[in-house]
Amino acid sequence: MAMAAVYNVGDAAGWTIMGGVDYRKWADHKDFHVGDTLVFKYSNQYHNVKQMSQKDFLSCNATSPIAIYATDSDSITLKSTGHYYFLCGFPGHCEAGQKFQILVTPTSLRRTPSTILPPSPSPSDDETSTTTFTSTAPPFYSSNFLFVFKFLAFCLVLTVFSF
Numbered sequence: 001m002a003m004a005a006v007y008n009v010g011d012a013a014g015w016t017i018m019g020g021v022d023y024r025k026w027a028d029h030k031d032f033h034v035g036d037t038l039v040f041k042y043s044n045q046y047h048n049v050k051q052m053s054q055k056d057f058l059s060c061n062a063t064s065p066i067a068i069y070a071t072d073s074d075s076i077t078l079k080s081t082g083h084y085y086f087l088c089g090f091p092g093h094c095e096a097g098q099k100f101q102i103l104v105t106p107t108s109l110r111r112t113p114s115t116i117l118p119p120s121p122s123p124s125d126d127e128t129s130t131t132t133f134t135s136t137a138p139p140f141y142s143s144n145f146l147f148v149f150k151f152l153a154f155c156l157v158l159t160v161f162s163f
C-alpha cells in the first residue's frame with residue numbers, strides 16, 4: 001500500500017488570503033485518503049483553521065466549528081472517510097475564498113476515489129489482457145481468412161475447369 005500523503009494547504013503560499021490562492025482548485029486536483037495529513041501554515045495573528053459542517057461552510061458561518069486549529073502550523077491527519085469542510089474563522093476571510101472542502105476516501109481506493117467496491121486488480125488487468133488479445137487476434141484471424149479465401153478460390157478454379 002502506498003504511503004500516506006502530506007499536503008501543504010495552498011502549497012508554497014500556505015493558508016492565507018494574500019496572493020489569490022484558489023483553495024478550491026488546490027483541493028480539486030487531489031485525491032485525499034484516510035491517513036493523509038493536511039498541513040496549514042499561517043500566522044495565527046491573522047488566520048485560523050476551522051472544520052465546519054457543510055451548511056456552515058457554505059454560508060461562511062464560523063461560529064460553531066466541529067474543530068478549531070490555531071497553532072499557526074497545524075497538521076491535521078484525516079482519520080475517517082467523508083467530507084471535510086475547512087475555512088478561516090477570521091472575519092471576511094471565508095468570503096474572500098479562504099475555504100475548501102475535500103472528500104476523504106478509504107486508503108484502499110487510492111486510484112479510484114468514486115468507487116465504493118473493495119480493491120480488485122481485475123478491471124485494469126482485464127483491459128490489458130483484452131488489449132493484448134485484440135492486438136494479437138487480427139493477424140491470426142486474417143491468416144485463417146486468407147487460407148479460407150485461397151481454398152475458395154481454388155474450388156472456384158476447379159469448378160470453372162470442370163465445365
Ligand SMILES: [Cu+2]
Pocket residue numbers: 016017046047048088089090093098
Ligand atoms: Cu484567514
